[in-house]
């Protein structure tokens with residue numbers, strides 16, 4: 055009798071009772087899983103990208119598998135393979151090597167997984183569905199226009215001694231950054247207002263493998279030793295903050311400072327915390343601020359639309375061709391940051407807390 059009563063409670067009453075507990079839903083399906091494959095933890099920005107995407111995915115009720123590939127293409131491929139096996143519905147990929155992913159992404163496509171190319175354009179495969187990025191050409195244009203304005207190039211000023219440091223050849227963005235900046239600066243090289251004493255002016259000659267600070271430093275040290283023992287270097291176009299840091303270290307080694315042997319105008323990108331300090335100190339002149347919160351938010355909106363079977367929002371349909379197809383893209387506008395506007399751009403927007411200056 056007693057055991058029948060226990061059965062009655064367990065089988066009939068308990069489930070009925072549980073139905074009325076808030077949040078207890080017998081129809082609850084496991085959360086849809088989304089893969090997030092980021093390239094590396096070594097640069098500040100990718101940690102922020104990864105953390106923001108993960109947070110916004112959770113806010114929307116998704117489960118996330120966030121992986122960083124230590125800048126190793128093979129590791130990234132195996133991480134994506136695991137995401138396919140886990141049943142991820144969408145995979146967001148910030149590629150290590152944009153040329154190496156076609157094979158694994160075809161496998162994802164074959165089982166119906168959608169792929170968003172994140173920040174870096176994945177090349178030569180039709181297995182990519184969308185591209186979410188900062189406007190890479192605009193990054194270069196903003197850097198070029200900054201140099202143009204600060205040096206008074208439009209007004210015919212010069213000649214200035216000029217060198218270029220570009221990004222990594224395995225990253226499609228690096229080429230877009232270079233082309234954007236050179237679109238503005240090439241006419242001044244032609245007119246003789248910008249003089250490249252090293253003679254290194256092509257993307258290939260200026261590229262820094264894996265965006266490495268120490269490679270950038272070694273290259274600039276050699277350029278300074280060979281070409282600038284009796285000349286002053288006036289301006290360096292640096293593709294991003296890690297290459298800029300390398301250049302600044304080489305300049306310091308060569309005796310450039312804030313007083314008698316004045317640091318050149320040095321550009322950058324990402325507004326990394328340590329570069330921000332150099333901007334305030336006057337060693338680096340500017341950086342490009344890419345608000346990774348906006349890009350992450352936009353990407354998660356794309357994910358949500360894909361999972362709901364809707365068309366994701368895009369704002370560019372013609373500019374990013376990955377060799378096989380033109381990708382429907384969402385481009386976020388980059389801004390410049392320098393010592394005159396960093397408070398407004400970085401602190402007032404809540405991107406950084408002012409305490410980063412004490413870190």
Ligand code: BGC
Nearest residue numbers: 097173174225227265294324
């Ligand atoms: C990103 C830059 C970053 C660089 C190195 C590029 O693909 O767009 O923001 O500085 O990679 O990580």
